[in-house]
Amino acid sequence: MQLEKFYYDNRTVKWFAYATIFWGTIGMIAGLLAAVQIYLPQANFDLPATTFGRVRPVHTNAVIFAFVGNGIFMGVYYSLQRLCKARMYSDLLSKIHFWGWQLIIAAAAVTLLMGYTTSKEYAELEWPLDIAITLIWVVFGINMFGTILKRRESHLYVAIWFYLGTWVAVAMLHIVNSFEIPVSMWKSYSWYAGVQDALVQWWYGHNAVAFFLTTPYLGLMYYFLPKAANRPIYSYRLSIIHFWALIFIYIWAGPHHLLYTALPDWAQSLGTVFSIMLLAPSWGGMLNGLFTLRGAWDKVREDPILKFMVVAVTCYGMATFEGPMLSLKNVNAISHFTDWTIAHVHVGALGWNGFLTFGVLYWIIPKIFKTPLYSKKLATNHFWIGTLGIILYAVPMYWAGFEQSIMWKAFTEEGQLKFQFLETVTNLIPLYIARSVGGLLYLTGVFMMIFNIWKTVKAGELEAEEAAEAPALPKHIPAHGKEHWHRWIERRPVQLLVFSLVAVAIGGVLEIVPTFLVKSNVPTIASVKPYTPLELQGRDIYIREGCYLCHSQMVRPFRDEVARYGEYSKAGEFIYDHPFQWGSKRTGPDLARIGGKYPDSWHYNHMLEPTSMSPGSIMPNYPWLADNSLDTASTPAKIRAMIKLGVPYPEGYDKVANSDLMQQANKVKQNLKRDKIEAAANTEMVALIAYLQRVGTDIKAEKRSETANK
């Protein structure tokens, strides 16, 4: 058979590797800053851009989409070419993909710090960037598909299936979750409202973890672990079951993020059942990885790359064991809204994603630079300091989660809540400090890696065009034994793509379709009314400052929560909430019933300097809110957008909304004046106060409506 000569493109791999390291460092520094801000509020520097509410989305987005994202592309561009025995389909598309993705990341960092956010976790980017992501994702898809179509190897190795499944699922998730109506260049409202928005968001949020942080990295595991160990994967059969089971089951499990919320019960149960089922394929995959090293543990002792990979796969196993446990309602009742979640995701991010990325980097860089790694010893030290960092990060956060939850639920013998919310927070400060030390150790390891890789790169030379040869793909592929339908699909990537889309779409459709019919599904409450223009503007400031990152707006039906916050939240209260603001973490108290709890002046002083009202508070200061004047020019467009989304403002209300806004603002101003605070009516502070005083009050109005209506 005649051999064809061709060249692998290593230059793109190199660029993605550099981008992985660069953004990883940025993302982790942002994370460290956020971790310090939690116990040292002065580290917010009283500036909008450096405040926790804006730094935290930069951290999560940078780590997920910039660090892991570039890590995925690095691994795919390296392994796909070799597995297909073909160069990437188009050099131009590779370039567009690389630079497009980096531009999106840079724009994301800038816009998030400026406060442009949709407030949907891990999907915070505003609509122009959502469109850009879609375009670049399509470029990546064409490039990947083109390569598969012009391959010289008839069968698709299981890693490629994971890449294809990832591509399909991420495309679907991104598009469905990003339905939003633009109000201006950098502001949009979610198409969905309240319960429906929450369900779509967590269907997305869960599956972003599944299909961005897990399946592509499993593809990398199935390629790079055998490479690094120089032996085939333990069971190829198991890997096939692993793949299909994961993409089938994962998509159903999203609602487990919303247990005990106002989400309908059946959806919560559906999420739990499928989450438990996930345990089987996840552990199958982990064992498949670990068993690959059976009889080769002596290699692990010597090779830092294998060390990284073993801990990565173990962390994958731990996180995927914990996930199903957290989706049990009785466990979730304790873990949710606490630092337990933070510990859980960091076992995944630092252990599974981080360590697998480091392993792959240490393996790829010497390969494409044709030189041994500068220092194996330094890499081993990186491994140990990183492992120590993970432990020092995770253990205090698990502890903090348990302890805070127990304190929240503690009652005195007289039946009173035993602890103030603030006590449950200040009590955790030593643990928060320990966590940031863990993060610092982990980051130190990354700097050691940067030095190591820099030295390696300097010693070697990039083999940008790596020569290879392979016979062309024959027209008829000889069958090994009896032909099976599965082998048929393995040779047909287009069909594989379609089938995996069907697989992931089935779960999504069944979960989401019923909630699309919001009117019939969510019992409406007559007294729940749309926000006034001032409240709407205030709500957008609440979103801009990322308040939802520390404050939930969801009182769960538990004795302690009802005693602490007030009546538990009902689905019907959120029908005008585009987007929903339920939150996922309570670093501060729940705000679902904050309206009317304190006078306007309390909020004013508290925003300027939280410790003046609650000594010991770790909330940042928001002094700029009192100085910034409110952008009332945007009011008509916002009202029109809301009307389009079905919020029942009277026709033509956009034209008169601002006069209502000023009227209400003046009222707040009068209230403040009574408490000897001189504030201008047209400030952002006034709007935010108006919003906070409204939150959760509508159902109280129902009870006193008789007297109020007179």
Added chain:
Amino acid sequence: MKFINYLETITGVDVYAMASFFIFFFFFLVMTLWAWKADKKFIDRMNNLPLE
């Protein structure tokens, strides 16, 4: 809120639910059987692909 409420509001939605569950289990069963019975030589060849 019982699931049946939603079934009643969408005409024929139960068909989708049942269909998706059946597709799911059927596919899974076939997958597992296939993996179980697949030709050893073929599996070995696939297994060694990354190492070529």
